[in-house]
Amino acid sequence: MDLRLAIFDVDGTLVDSQHLIVAAMQAACEGAGCAAPARQALLSGVGLSLPQLVAGLFPDQGAPVHRAIVEGYKHHYARLRQEGGEANVTPLYPGALEALNALHAEDATLLGVATGKSRRGLDFILESFDLRRHFVTRQVADDHPSKPHPSMILTALAETGVAPERAVMIGDTSFDMEMARAAGVRAIGVSWGYHDARRLERAGAEAVVDTFDALRNMLWSGN
Known part of the structure; x- marks a missing residue:
């Protein structure tokens, strides 16, 4: 066969997963002290690896801010997912x-x-x-x-x-x-x-x- x-x-x-992605990125940016990207810009990059996505969304920021956003996004994504239940959130x-x-x-x-x-x-x-x-x-x-x-x-x-x-x-x-x-x-x-x-x-x-x-x-x- x-x-x-x-x-x-x-x-x-x-x-x-768009609601969860947007909410996690907004929380991550708030923690890193920078403005969150526009919703459409963020969703347009979904599919890239997270570090590459963040680097593309924040080209004027340095590596330390990029790392902070990446780690913050992972933390808040997991938190929101657990709080909301995967079947409801995504x-x-x-x-x-x-x-x-x-x-x-x-x-x-x-x-x-x-x-x-x-x-x-x-x-x-x-x-x-x-x-x-x-x-x-x-x-x-x-x-x-x-x-x-x-x-x-x-x-x-x-x-x-x-x-x-x-x-x-x-x-x-x-x-x-x-x-x-x-x-x-x-x-x-x-x-x-x-x-x-x-x-x-x-x-x-x-x-x-x-x-x-x-x-x-x-x-x-x-x-």
Whole structure:
């Protein structure tokens, strides 16, 4: 049996985390004594590793302030998550669970994750929604260069033994699409996340879907 691999981004693709991201960054900036970035500027950078995101948002600040914001963000993200409950603060997008369950049930399909989240953050999501068993390869920011470097996807391919032409990356940002193209795998964008369809297409998305049902219908077309 020729296996195929669907690799999912998390924030903006599987879970709606924008409220938590914005609140954690505002608290981190307050603690570091600097103004919080505009909401759209912050969300547009979601998907990058946290240090790279912070450096891009605060180019006029030095490394000590960057470190303070990064550590403050991690602290407040974890605090807010625990206070609010992951299922309430970062809910799965409509149709996500049903799509993952259906794909997981396909004998020839393996599922993976490639996310800018930390290992701890991803583990919390997977445990909260009972998704750990779905994903055979889980790539996080702790272990790789920031997207769009292809390291996450290349490692997922190596761990699963799936050929690049049998793999697809599903994400909501141009960083996901660029990462997929750099790794030599297909790229499908979703319209409900942080980058619009035109930006995803310019970054290399072969298609941008509006629902998880549409994603499932076209995921393995031609494979």
